[in-house]
Amino acid sequence: AQSVSQHNHHVILSEAASLELGCNYSYGGTVNLFWYVQYPGQHLQLLLKYFSGDPLVKGIKGFEAEFIKSKFSFNLRKPSVQWSDTAEYFCATYGGSQGNLIFGKGTKLSVKP
Amino acid sequence: EPEVTQTPSHQVTQMGQEVILRCVPISNHLYFYWYRQILGQKVEFLVSFYNNEISEKSEIFDDQFSVERPDGSNFTLKIRSTKLEDSAMYFCASSGETGSNEQFFGPGTRLTVL
Numbered sequence: 355a356q357s358v359s360q361h362n363h364h365v366i367l368s369e370a371a372s373l374e375l376g377c378n379y380s381y382g383g384t385v386n387l388f389w390y391v392q393y394p395g396q397h398l399q400l401l402l403k404y405f406s407g408d409p410l411v412k413g414i415k416g417f418e419a420e421f422i423k424s425k426f427s428f429n430l431r432k433p434s435v436q437w438s439d440t441a442e443y444f445c446a447t448y449g450g451s452q453g454n455l456i457f458g459k460g461t462k463l464s465v466k467p
Numbered sequence: 468e469p470e471v472t473q474t475p476s477h478q479v480t481q482m483g484q485e486v487i488l489r490c491v492p493i494s495n496h497l498y499f500y501w502y503r504q505i506l507g508q509k510v511e512f513l514v515s516f517y518n519n520e521i522s523e524k525s526e527i528f529d530d531q532f533s534v535e536r537p538d539g540s541n542f543t544l545k546i547r548s549t550k551l552e553d554s555a556m557y558f559c560a561s562s563g564e565t566g567s568n569e570q571f572f573g574p575g576t577r578l579t580v581l
Binding site for chain 2: 390396397398399400403444449450451452453454455456457458459460
């Protein structure tokens with residue numbers, strides 16, 4: 355079955371630092387990968403997704419992710435974080451034929467002003 | 468911008484009681500989902516619903532759970548006899564179609580079972 359794993363539980367950065375959050379996926383045929391963000395007190399929002407094509411995917415709010423097939427990775431990056439990026443970030447993939455999502459454990463990002 | 472809404476935002480119940488969590492998906496969406504997140508754990512898929520029937524469910528979704536779309540707008544999750552371990556955040560989501568379409572999530576209902 356498809357699955358994703360996130361190894362960073364909590365990342366603390368200062369503003370303007372660069373961000374990279376790790377996500378590894380298990381191979382299960384077709385690759386569909388997502389990054390979701392959950393700001394404090396808010397619902398899950400889609401940052402970006404990868405299904406095929408250009409392995410460098412650009413999302414909202416200046417985030418991007420790179421699909422590296424040889425490393426089974428789909429890491430999320432942002433060159434310069436802001437205090438408003440403080441949130442929990444979830445990597446996800448499809449778990450079945452009906453589009454249900456399988457999430458990683460999430461990485462909590464705290465950005466110090 | 469259309470959004471998924473959920474009520475109540477917080478529900479407290481006694482063990483053994485029945486609860487119904489309500490969701491109003493985005494109006495033209497066709498696929499509906501329930502997920503839950505136990506405190507400190509990952510978001511877990513419970514069930515998907517399409518064309519007025521369950522299309523897929525996880526091992527968590529046992530006989531004490533049921534879903535319904537009683538009218539054209541609401542999508543409900545019923546837990547028949549709540550247990551302490553049902554305490555979690557429950558998220559509803561909807562999408563226009565599977566495949567490349569994005570799932571839009573509601574704000575969640577925090578269920579506390581005492």
